[in-house]
Amino acid sequence: MRRKRVSYSKYGYIFSLPFLLAFLVFSLYPILYTAAIGFTDLKGVIPKPPHILDNPLQNYKDLLFDNATFRQSMFNTGLIWILNFIPQIVIALLLTAWFTNQRLKIRAQGAFKVLLYMPNIITASTIAVLFNSLFAYPMGPVNSLFQMLGWSDAPIYFLQDKTTARGIVAFIQFWMWYGNTMLILIAGVLGINPVLFESAAIDGANGVQTFFRITLPGLRTILLFTLVTSMIGGLQMFDIPQLFLLGGPDNATITASMFIYGQAFKGSYLYNRAAAASMIMFVIAAVLSALLFYWLRDRDAARLRKEEKKLRKAERALAKGGVMHG
Amino acid sequence: MAKILESNPVSRGINRTIVYVVCIFLSLLSIVPFLIMFVNATRSTPEIQSGLSLIPSTHLMTNWQVLLNKSFDPFKGFLNSFIVSGGTTILTVYFSSLTAYALVVYNWKMRQPFFTFIMAIMMIPSQASAIGFYQFMYQLHWTNSFLPLILPAIAAPAVVFFMRQYLLGSLSIEIVEAARADGSGEFYTFNRIILPIMMPAIATQAIFAFVASWNNLFMPLILLTQKDKYTLPIMVSLLRGDIYKTEFGSIYLGLSLTVLPLFVIYFLLSRYIIAGVALGGVKE
Numbered sequence: 001m002r003r004k005r006v007s008y009s010k011y012g013y014i015f016s017l018p019f020l021l022a023f024l025v026f027s028l029y030p031i032l033y034t035a036a037i038g039f040t041d042l043k044g045v046i047p048k049p050p051h052i053l054d055n056p057l058q059n060y061k062d063l064l065f066d067n068a069t070f071r072q073s074m075f076n077t078g079l080i081w082i083l084n085f086i087p088q089i090v091i092a093l094l095l096t097a098w099f100t101n102q103r104l105k106i107r108a109q110g111a112f113k114v115l116l117y118m119p120n121i122i123t124a125s126t127i128a129v130l131f132n133s134l135f136a137y138p139m140g141p142v143n144s145l146f147q148m149l150g151w152s153d154a155p156i157y158f159l160q161d162k163t164t165a166r167g168i169v170a171f172i173q174f175w176m177w178y179g180n181t182m183l184i185l186i187a188g189v190l191g192i193n194p195v196l197f198e199s200a201a202i203d204g205a206n207g208v209q210t211f212f213r214i215t216l217p218g219l220r221t222i223l224l225f226t227l228v229t230s231m232i233g234g235l236q237m238f239d240i241p242q243l244f245l246l247g248g249p250d251n252a253t254i255t256a257s258m259f260i261y262g263q264a265f266k267g268s269y270l271y272n273r274a275a276a277a278s279m280i281m282f283v284i285a286a287v288l289s290a291l292l293f294y295w296l297r298d299r300d301a302a303r304l305r306k307e308e309k310k311l312r313k314a315e316r317a318l319a320k321g322g323v324m325h326g
Numbered sequence: 327m328a329k330i331l332e333s334n335p336v337s338r339g340i341n342r343t344i345v346y347v348v349c350i351f352l353s354l355l356s357i358v359p360f361l362i363m364f365v366n367a368t369r370s371t372p373e374i375q376s377g378l379s380l381i382p383s384t385h386l387m388t389n390w391q392v393l394l395n396k397s398f399d400p401f402k403g404f405l406n407s408f409i410v411s412g413g414t415t416i417l418t419v420y421f422s423s424l425t426a427y428a429l430v431v432y433n434w435k436m437r438q439p440f441f442t443f444i445m446a447i448m449m450i451p452s453q454a455s456a457i458g459f460y461q462f463m464y465q466l467h468w469t470n471s472f473l474p475l476i477l478p479a480i481a482a483p484a485v486v487f488f489m490r491q492y493l494l495g496s497l498s499i500e501i502v503e504a505a506r507a508d509g510s511g512e513f514y515t516f517n518r519i520i521l522p523i524m525m526p527a528i529a530t531q532a533i534f535a536f537v538a539s540w541n542n543l544f545m546p547l548i549l550l551t552q553k554d555k556y557t558l559p560i561m562v563s564l565l566r567g568d569i570y571k572t573e574f575g576s577i578y579l580g581l582s583l584t585v586l587p588l589f590v591i592y593f594l595l596s597r598y599i600i601a602g603v604a605l606g607g608v609k610e
Contacts, residue, residue, distance in 0.1 A: 008431075008432055008433075008512065009432050009433055009434040009435070010434075011428065011431075011432050011512045012428045012429075012431075012432030012433070012434030012436075012437060013428075013434060013436070014428075015424050015425065015427060015428035015432070015512075015516075016424075016425045016428040016429070016440060018421050018424065018425075018480050019421055019422075019424075019425040019480060019481050019486065020481075021480075022421070022477065022478060022479075022480035022481035023447065023481035026459070026474075026477060026478035026480075026481065027447065027450065027455060027478070027481060029458070029462065030455035030456075030458035030459035030462055031450070031454060031455040031458060032458070033455075033457075033458030033459075033461060033462060034454065034455050034456070034457045034458035034459075035458075036458075037457055037458060037461065042461075091352075094348075095349075095352075098345050098349075103338075104338075104341065104342060104345065106342070106345055106346075106349070110597075110600070111353075112349045112352075112353060113600050114593075114596040114597075114600060115352075115353040115356045115357065116352055116353065116356055117596075117599070117600060117603065118356050118357075118592065119356055121537055121588055121592050121599070122360075122541075122585055122588060123540065123541045123558065123559055123562065123584060123585070123588070124541055124543065124559075125541075125543050125559040125562040125563055126559075126562050126581050126584050126585055127359075129562055129563075129565055129566050129577070129581060130359060130360075130363055130581055131359070132566065133366075133574065133577060133578065133581075134359060134362065136574075139374075139375045139376065139377065141362050141366075141378045144377040144378035145378055148377075148378065175355065175356075179356075180603060183600060183603040183604050184603065184604075186604060187603070187604035190604070228449070232449060232451055235451050236451045236452065236453050236544075238453070238543065238544050239541075239543045239544070239559070242543070242563075243543075243562070243563050243566055256453075257453045257544065260453060260456065260457070261456075261544070261547070261548070264456075264457055264460070265460075265547075265548055271457055271461065274457050275457040275458070278453060278454045278455070278456065278457055279454070281451060281453065281454055282450070282451065282454035285449060285450070285451050285454065286449070289449040
């Protein structure tokens with residue numbers, strides 16, 4: 001160990017420099033800039049030099065207390081996210097349990113996975129326009145189908161009704177993402193130590209018991225990861241509601257991102273108000289992520305400790321039993 | 327009770343039947359909307375309005391003519407989307423691999439704080455900085471340029487995270503040391519030895535980066551106002567506009583044109599894509 005030592009640590013800095021520079025220029029500076037704009041009167045096609053408002057929080061106050069559309073957009077974002085996430089996680093978990101169950105031996109799994117993941121690949125804007133055409137009134141494919149099956153006598157104006165419009169947006173989100181969630185969960189199950197499943201099988205646990213006692217606890221980290229990424233994705237929801245109904249009917253499907261886009265880039269040029277709305281969204285994302293991460297980290301460490309103990313126990317049991325391979 | 331049910335081969339057969347029925351139903355749910363789209367691309371507007379059909383008709387060329395007359399230029403859209411997505415993909419995978427390599431191989435003081443920092447910025451929604459980003463690009467006169475859509479890809483925290491996990495699992499430091507002993511410089515080692523080792527991870531992340539960029543609507547919609555710079559999603563958004571209101575066949579044809587190449591690529595690469603998603607889900 002008496003070799004001449006060269007320190008390579010400077011390459012750590014050199015190699016991560018491009019990332020850092022790109023982040024500072026294209027992410028951090030714009031965020032700080034956005035935050036600053038939120039306190040000013042910047043608006044108009046050709047922006048004048050902005051001034052800090054007499055009451056710097058005026059934009060925030062207007063948004064939170066006087067702007068019904070903003071409140072509506074926040075409410076819609078949360079509602080549509082919950083409406084799509086609950087069925088998404090339930091179906092994904094069910095399929096994961098089926099596909100990873102050794103005793104069920106489901107055939108053509110590969111084909112099913114390919115097909116269920118497919119909607120996730122297609123451009124969201126295409127899907128939004130497609131569904132808009134599918135639900136057309138008075139004669140669209142879905143209306144035809146309903147009449148063919150005898151579910152309705154008169155054509156239904158799906159897109160004019162707040163409930164069905166929101167429901168369809170949530171359904172599209174569900175339809176696009178449950179396959180992705182399923183694959184991530186399956187990968188998570190494959191990452192669980194097989195020894196746990198083997199010992200459960202030896203102990204005579206059935207499919208349901210194995211799922212609730214081993215699969216689900218082992219998936220906790222992945223589940224929270226799914227929750228966090230889905231939540232951030234949900235907060236950013238834009239393409240589908242934007243192109244599906246442009247926020248209608250009566251603002252029932254307008255989301256926070258659409259509100260921001262609409263304020264700044266669709267003719268009103270209210271950059272200050274849009275910036276303030278962005279910052280509110282940012283704070284919500286930060287708080288929710290922090291909460292989830294705190295939850296994730298705490299449980300994760302505890303789980304790891306527990307699992308290690310369990311593993312050591314299993315190993316000792318194996319060693320004692322003396323039934324070993326080779 | 328569940329135990330009794332499971333051990334009985336008959337009820338296990340019933341369970342499996344339920345599983346297949348549900349899976350086939352969900353698979354149909356994935357396909358049918360696209361099937362309707364492709365079929366309707368070949369039908370005339372009155373045919374489409376008269377009801378649902380899964381048999382193609384003969385109006386493909388008419389719909390095509392209508393579409394072209396309305397100045398829908400799918401080839402231009404493809405080219406633009408391809409430039410943006412291709413550039414984004416290359417920058418994302420190269421620089422994320424480089425950053426991940428820095429995090430795994432070198433022992434520098436800021437290593438752990440930098441990793442925590444990357445984890446934290448993974449959570450920032452891109453819309454949160456959109457207004458400032460737009461103003462900044464406006465001042466640089468970079469609106470209607472592809473650069474602001476491509477260059478930010480250098481900093482992709484989620485991809486760095488993934489690459490780091492992959493390197494931790496697959497790279498043994500001896501390879502790097504052996505290369506050093508042979509007189510290879512650090513950059514050379516990374517480009518010629520490490521990148522090939524990372525190929526499976528790179529392929530996976532390249533597919534995702536490409537699809538994500540290809541599907542991105544928000545940023546291009548903000549930054550691009552010149553027609554000849556439009557990417558495909560913006561063109562799709564125009565299909566919803568008033569000039570197409572009564573030309574259902576052409577709308578479906580336009581949508582089909584944006585989907586078809588992705589379909590072909592997806593079914594060719596589906597095995598890798600599925601494996602990639604699975605790979606991406608594994609932590610640690």
